[in-house]
Amino acid sequence: MSPPITLDIAPFLSEKSQLWKACGIRGLFPLEHIPGMISLLAGRPNTSTFPFDSITMKLKPTLAGMPAASGDEDPFTISLEEDELNEALQCVPPLPTRLMRAEQWLEKFQSHVHKRVPDASWDVTVGSGSQDLMYKACEALISDGDHILLETPVSLHSASWYKTPGTLGFLAALPGTLVEVRADSEGLNPANLETILLNWETTHPGKPYPKLLYTIPSGSNPTGASIPEHRKIEVLKLAKKYNFLILEDDAYAFVYYGPEGQQARSYFALELEVNGEMGRVVRFDSFSKVLSSGMRLGYMTASPRLSTVVSMITSNTNLQPSSLAQVMAYALLSRWGPEGFLAHCAGVAAFYRARRDVFERVARKHLSGLAEWTSPIAGMFLYIKLLVHPDGRDADSEEIVRVKAVSKGVLAVPGTAFMPLGGATPFLRVSFSLIEEDKADEACRRLREAILEARAEAVAAASKNA
Ligand SMILES: Cc1ncc(COP(=O)(O)O)c(C=O)c1O
Structure with a gap:
């Protein structure tokens, strides 16, 4: 068997992705951790002036039963105080932080759920909801003249319900041409996808083959359909053959209630086994359906090269996802552990x-x-x-x-x-x-x-x- 290949994502990056530069000040923050360093860097407010003394979260007895807690801790109470609270209230993380620890927790979690060993082919980036990350990933990937395969019917997310034509919310504002791939009661139909690709040169003379496929594999919005694993395998093979990336928007992955133990593995889990390569799948998860949609937390699992561009867009636009939301989520997840969260x-x-x-x-x-x-x-x-x-x-x-x-x-x-x-x-x-x-x-x-x-x-x- 030939060794696994890590796909070079660079040729997929958009022209615009080159324009995003690392924020100068933020790039210096890691130096603050050098022992003895005195930092005069950031224009951060002093947290002692903030009016919050502590934040206490009272948990419901979870829908699945008691969350795990260690020692004498009250299993239904999580308090954020002192350093932890300051971290939650501060914009720029001052220490080796909860924010980074949240990403580390999620990397271990992804490895556990998708059975992918941690390696240089992927990492996890937290965003203000998965849609924020999807938009930024598309910004980083789509150039004028690109074609995007779009599972259809597809959720317009933020588009108003009476808007008839148009495109998937934010894609309308990006360059690129949308190509519908019809889904049926079993989700994306690989036969339809293959027909489009086989006929591409006739239907799109002189145009480049599609660069991306956007798909909602579980409990699709709007069709409710979940694509079975055998179809995912066919889609992955086509992705390799025709060299496009798969954007796996799996916001409903944790809301699976089909037969126990029969949930289809994710594209991210399957890509190595099916294609002997890593990095073609860009996966989006969301906490919106299972923790809170108002916390606005989601995470992208992708090639580090793509994650870097997405993080650069974040650090130059909304700076970071809410620290408070991340610290709250991390406090809960680290108490529950992966199994508690899955329960x-x-x-x-x-x-x-x-x-x-x-x-x-x-x-x-x-x-x-x-x-x-x-x-x-x-x-x-x-x-x-x-x-x-x-x-x-x-x-x-x-x-x-x-x-x-x-x-x-x-x-x-x-x-x-x-x-x-x-x-x-x-x-x-x-x-x-x-x-x-x-x-x-x-x-x-x-x-x-x-x-x-x-x-x-x-x-x-x-x-x-x-
Ligand atoms: C398929 C799908 N993906 C993503 C989202 C948005 O998720 P988030 O709240 O994490 O941005 C939604 C919204 O409900 C959705 O239906």
Whole structure:
């Protein structure tokens, strides 16, 4: 067997990535740790002037059970005081810090979860949510003239729900051309991907092959689909053959509630085994679904060369992700340990499994024969196909969702909102994360009325045309 190759990411970096320079002052901070050094460097405020004396976090008995705590510690209380508090309140980390320790913790965690030995091919960078890191990674990678393969339907994240055409939120503001790769009930379809690549020179004469593939492998937003491992393997092989990077946006990885022990391994876990190489996968994880979405913490696992550019963009724009959020998360994670955190996530996932079951029960009650969907094994979405036309033709959900459903008092997202390049679709997305059973029942009853109205119109139109 030939030795593993670490992909050189340099040829993938954008022209703009060269323009980001390390912040001069920050580059000097490591010298502060030299014993005896007196630092007059930073224009930091003095933390003694801040009004906080301590911050105490009271934990819920976790969804999974008791978090681990050592000795006499109260297992449900974490207090940030003195040095730890100062570190949480200060912008620039003064010591070998919790912030760096959070990244070190996460490196060990990634190694544990994805069975990747720590080596020079990858590292972990914390950001203000995974979307912040995705944007910066795309900024570091995409130049004018590049093509980006985009799993479709795809979440527009911050785009307003009534914005029909357009692109994945921030990608719209970046250079590059989006190429849709259709997903189905099993996520990204490698056969569709291969067709696009096989025909590339005909469909895109004179254009370079795509540089990136963006995909949501678990509990996709919006489709709820999770791609099985055998498909990931095919996608990885295509990535090597056609030399593109895989941006693995796995925000729902910890919200997996399918059969125990059968969660597909990540692209990051598989790349070495499948392709004998490392560094082609850029992975994004998020704490938003399992710790707090307001803390705005996510992490990127990627080639250190890419991480350096992303960190340079951060240090020149928002300086760093919130210290307070990082110190809080680190205090919790280091107390729980990897297994405690994963047990907590399993509890969160069980919560959403129960929500899914309730929603599907009432959806079946009201929508049988009028709609169909694939039951998700991760995440918090159902992607519902409306069955409107008696002859089985696909309907366009747009008017039904925006007009009929709204007038009956129920809101959902029309599938058009997830089509980067526009186009009709019979789907709509519902989220079952927040909704209680009585409201879910009423929502599905109202949706039924909207679909029945659309169906009556479709039948009338068909008989008029007959
Ligand atoms: C697929 C996907 N990725 C990323 C995000 C954003 O994650 P974060 O809150 O870590 O920025 C979301 C938002 O909900 C999402 O649905």
